[in-house]
Amino acid sequence: MTPRPSRLPALSLPAVPLAILIGVVLGGLLVLVSGGNPLDAYWRILVGSLAPANWPDTLNWAVPLVGMTIAAAIPLRGGMVNLGGDGQLAIGGFVAAVLPVMLPQILPEAIALPGPVLAALAILAAMLASGLYAALAALGEVRFGIPMLISSLLLSYPAIGVTSYFVGFPLRDTTTGLSQTAMIPEGARLMTISGPLNIGLLMIVAVAALVLYVDRRTVGGYELRMRGLNPRFTAYGGVKPGPQMLRTLFASGAIAGLVGAIIVLGSLYRFQDGALLSPGYTWSGLMAALLAGGEPLGAITAGLFFAALQTGGFAMQRETEIPRVLTMILQAIIILFLAMRHGVGRRG
Amino acid sequence: MQMVELETAGIVKRFGTLVANDGIDLSVARGEVHAVMGENGAGKSTLMSILYGMQAPDEGSILLRGQEVRFRSAVDAIDHGMGMVHQAFKLFNSLTVWENVVYGREPRRGPALDRRAAIAQVGALAERFRLSVDPTARVGDLSVGVRQRVEILKALYRDARILILDEPTAVLTPQERDGLFDVIRTLKADQRTILFVTHKLHEVMAITDSVTVLRQGRVTERMATRDTTPAEIIRAMTGRVVNLTVDRKPATPGAAVLDVQGLTVGTGAKPVVDKLSFRLHAGEIVGIAGVAGNGQTELIEALTGLRRPDGGRVTLSGRDVTEADVEAHRAAGLAYVPEDRAVTGTARAASAADNLLMGYQRKAPFTEGLRLNAKAVAEHARRLIGRFGVKIADETVLVGTLSGGNLQKVVIARELTHQAPLLIAEQPTRGVDVGAIEFIHAELVAERDRGRAILLVSAELSEILALSDRILVMYEGRILADLPAGAADEDRLGLLMAGRTGQAA
Numbered sequence: 001m002t003p004r005p006s007r008l009p010a011l012s013l014p015a016v017p018l019a020i021l022i023g024v025v026l027g028g029l030l031v032l033v034s035g036g037n038p039l040d041a042y043w044r045i046l047v048g049s050l051a052p053a054n055w056p057d058t059l060n061w062a063v064p065l066v067g068m069t070i071a072a073a074i075p076l077r078g079g080m081v082n083l084g085g086d087g088q089l090a091i092g093g094f095v096a097a098v099l100p101v102m103l104p105q106i107l108p109e110a111i112a113l114p115g116p117v118l119a120a121l122a123i124l125a126a127m128l129a130s131g132l133y134a135a136l137a138a139l140g141e142v143r144f145g146i147p148m149l150i151s152s153l154l155l156s157y158p159a160i161g162v163t164s165y166f167v168g169f170p171l172r173d174t175t176t177g178l179s180q181t182a183m184i185p186e187g188a189r190l191m192t193i194s195g196p197l198n199i200g201l202l203m204i205v206a207v208a209a210l211v212l213y214v215d216r217r218t219v220g221g222y223e224l225r226m227r228g229l230n231p232r233f234t235a236y237g238g239v240k241p242g243p244q245m246l247r248t249l250f251a252s253g254a255i256a257g258l259v260g261a262i263i264v265l266g267s268l269y270r271f272q273d274g275a276l277l278s279p280g281y282t283w284s285g286l287m288a289a290l291l292a293g294g295e296p297l298g299a300i301t302a303g304l305f306f307a308a309l310q311t312g313g314f315a316m317q318r319e320t321e322i323p324r325v326l327t328m329i330l331q332a333i334i335i336l337f338l339a340m341r342h343g344v345g346r347r348g
Numbered sequence: 349m350q351m352v353e354l355e356t357a358g359i360v361k362r363f364g365t366l367v368a369n370d371g372i373d374l375s376v377a378r379g380e381v382h383a384v385m386g387e388n389g390a391g392k393s394t395l396m397s398i399l400y401g402m403q404a405p406d407e408g409s410i411l412l413r414g415q416e417v418r419f420r421s422a423v424d425a426i427d428h429g430m431g432m433v434h435q436a437f438k439l440f441n442s443l444t445v446w447e448n449v450v451y452g453r454e455p456r457r458g459p460a461l462d463r464r465a466a467i468a469q470v471g472a473l474a475e476r477f478r479l480s481v482d483p484t485a486r487v488g489d490l491s492v493g494v495r496q497r498v499e500i501l502k503a504l505y506r507d508a509r510i511l512i513l514d515e516p517t518a519v520l521t522p523q524e525r526d527g528l529f530d531v532i533r534t535l536k537a538d539q540r541t542i543l544f545v546t547h548k549l550h551e552v553m554a555i556t557d558s559v560t561v562l563r564q565g566r567v568t569e570r571m572a573t574r575d576t577t578p579a580e581i582i583r584a585m586t587g588r589v590v591n592l593t594v595d596r597k598p599a600t601p602g603a604a605v606l607d608v609q610g611l612t613v614g615t616g617a618k619p620v621v622d623k624l625s626f627r628l629h630a631g632e633i634v635g636i637a638g639v640a641g642n643g644q645t646e647l648i649e650a651l652t653g654l655r656r657p658d659g660g661r662v663t664l665s666g667r668d669v670t671e672a673d674v675e676a677h678r679a680a681g682l683a684y685v686p687e688d689r690a691v692t693g694t695a696r697a698a699s700a701a702d703n704l705l706m707g708y709q710r711k712a713p714f715t716e717g718l719r720l721n722a723k724a725v726a727e728h729a730r731r732l733i734g735r736f737g738v739k740i741a742d743e744t745v746l747v748g749t750l751s752g753g754n755l756q757k758v759v760i761a762r763e764l765t766h767q768a769p770l771l772i773a774e775q776p777t778r779g780v781d782v783g784a785i786e787f788i789h790a791e792l793v794a795e796r797d798r799g800r801a802i803l804l805v806s807a808e809l810s811e812i813l814a815l816s817d818r819i820l821v822m823y824e825g826r827i828l829a830d831l832p833a834g835a836a837d838e839d840r841l842g843l844l845m846a847g848r849t850g851q852a853a
Contacts, residue, residue, distance in 0.1 A: 218718045219709050226702065229695035236654065236684070236692050237706035238675040 019337035027330045036322045048315020049308040056195040062307035067204050067259035068285030069303030074252045076294030078224040081149050085282030087156030088253045092126035092260025094163040097181045097271035100188040115187020126261035127254040134253020135246050142242040164273050179273035190266040200262030211296050350377040353541045359408035368394040370565035379539040383552045386562035387781030392545050400432045401425030431508025433499040435515045441488035446470040449505050477534050493524030512543045522842035529555050549578040596793045599817040602630035605769045605801035612659035613646040620646045622825035633802040635816030639845050643825035644805050652684050653677040683768040687775045693759040696748030701729035703747050704762050736761035753784030774805045823847045
């Protein structure tokens with residue numbers, strides 16, 4: 001009758017401040033050793049992310065990062081891992097960049113779609129395409145027994161490669177020397193709120209609210225939560241494991257596709273090879289989701305924190321000699337210490 | 349006056365706020381068989397793991413032959429002459445008996461393992477204690493009873509003076525159990541001391557010399573076996589008088605609810621479930637007896653939709669469910685108490701309300717469109733907790749904190765409340781304390797009287813005999829016998845479970 005340690009809620013005080021403190025101290029030492037001033041560095045991070053004038057920057061960075069956090073948290077809530085975020089992001093961005101340019105060319109002249117309708121279609125198509133692509137990874141496990149951890153990651157590479165080929169050759173904007181598509185018509189771009197912020201922010205807020213609601217109040221959310229706690233229990237209780245996995249991955253992929261579409265329609269206005277992936281939203285989002293064990297509110301909070309940290313890092317790099325990778329080191333140390341405290345992935 | 353071999357004084361062990369052992373004094377004489385009894389959660393396992401060096405006590409001391417000892421590890425305890433046979437054997441199935449026995453203490457000749465000496469030593473040891481084991485046999489080929497002897501040999505090879513047997517009879521047929529008792533008598537004659545952990549009363553009465561009873565981490569009674577009665581032991585374990593027999597009227601079977609024809613699971617010459625056929629009627633309890641591993645698990649998986657059968661036909665309430673999944677089985681009228689409440693029957697890190705909702709979440713009044721009606725969910729949980737007497741603060745508490753018996757009540761409450769025509773109950777009282785057993789048995793009989801068809805799978809023969817109206821004996825994937833309850837007794841079932849039809853008929 002040895003009581004087993006029950007899994008702790010992944011984000012709880014006072015472990016979080018403690019981990020942050022340890023990260024800050026170790027990161028500070030690192031700055032000190034390399035000849036910088038830690039206090040100055042941290043002050044720049046703080047000001048760069050949290051001073052009211054810089055909120056738009058932080059929020060703008062948070063939109064894709066929190067979006068990808070949610071995309072990772074949904075399957076994680078049910079004990080599944082979607083490692084294919086990059087591929088789904090690329091597909092979503094690609095579809096959203098190509099559709100507003102191509103669709104008016106295909107349709108007869110008489111049907112001139114208004115810009116917002118074009119944008120809405122582009123977003124829906126991006127979500128559908130990425131959702132189906134993610135569901136393909138689930139199908140690999142359900143049908144052929146390929147662990148989804150592997151199939152989702154491996155399917156990511158062809159998606160990145162194929163979009164890269166299209167933008168490099170058949171769909172390349174030949175007026176520029178870069179691998180990028182033609183600019184999307186102005187009417188189809190997302191409406192600006194202020195500064196860098198556009199209505200993509202509202203979409204992610206809406207998605208976050210919807211995910212929280214589904215998680216807490218609906219049948220599907222209940223079944224997914226239970227699966228995450230004990231998949232044998234839900235299978236025994238009559239929840240069909242295969243369709244549940246397909247649904248979950250579709251939702252996860254669709255949100256990744258939405259993030260891709262928001263970046264393309266809201267700030268880049270075209271699909272540039274690699275531009276969606278280089279900031280590493282997928283992996284930061286996965287970390288944030290892992291930290292909270294897939295619990296949506298905790299994951300979103302962690303995603304916001306990482307967004308602030310990374311935005312502050314840019315400011316620090318601008319203002320001091322210290323490179324912004326310091327914030328990535330901080331992020332890693334905090335994750336490590338939280339994982340230690342909570343035994344993420346502990347047996348039993 | 350006999351010499352005292354092992355003594356503990358004021359052993360205390362805490363896990364967080366839970367006090368698993370609360371000042372335990374134990375005194376075991378040399379050469380006696382000493383029973384340690386108690387309900388689940390009484391602290392038996394904790395005490396044994398302390399005596400075997402796997403855990404250190406927070407307070408108190410252990411005295412071995414009058415000397416205080418402090419075990420740093422199980423290896424240290426073994427060096428002090430302790431031996432333990434765990435409930436789940438710790439053997440290498442792909443190795444031979446002698447390899448398992450000498451593992452870690454091999455006789456050597458120079459740098460090499462002295463194979464011949466090892467076999468000779470193990471053989472001699474087996475003969476001396478009348479364990480009748482072939483040292484060169486592969487462990488994986490041996491029956492459970494013989495594997496247990498290999499475990500005992502392992503301890504004796506390390507010259508264990510005190511042998512802890514943790515629920516040793518749980519996996520044995522009655523005949524194998526009698527064999528074990530013979531071994532215990534031989535050991536006793538050699539002045540070895542046995543600590544016998546169990547909650548089976550008749551075994552305590554049959555083999556032990558004295559009894560220590562634990563309740564909630566404390567010793568409630570120390571008795572000489574010959575001066576006590578089962579009723580007295582139960583009172584010490586539970587603090588009250590418990591009814592050991594199940595009151596029930598004869599069954600009045602109705603229409604067939606479950607019809608199994610030629611069911612086969614597995615392929616090849618010897619499928620795990622081999623063209624099995626039987627019928628189960630409304631208002632009867634049919635028990636499936638058999639030594640674990642004779643296809644019961646696979647049969648139940650096929651009957652519940654967790655696994656597709658490889659042949660045959662299953663009809664549930666007139667619907668062909670042979671190829672159906674779990675959801676379709678449940679829709680056709682199945683409730684199912686699974687073998688392992690913690691692994692399958694519950695999500696331990698979820699609340700009681702969430703656990704009690706499983707299977708109802710897509711039915712009225714719990715669902716409104718896609719939304720869950722939180723109020724209905726909570727009311728449902730409170731009603732079940734009250735009706736089945738689950739000891740829990742409220743429905744929001746995580747079920748991982750509950751004792752085995754209470755956790756089982758959560759599963760039973762949920763499944764019985766489905767009021768499905770067919771109830772499959774697999775090991776419904778395994779590892780559950782006496783009070784909860786009494787309650788669960790009464791509930792099962794009440795369900796039968798309400799006209800449900802109940803299929804009972806149990807490793808506990810006394811349970812099969814107490815509850816069943818008809819008994820099917822499973823052996824190597826087949827039904828070896830279909831007996832009315834009146835024609836069955838422990839001896840006859842035991843022989844059938846060992847596959848011997850001739851002697852049983």
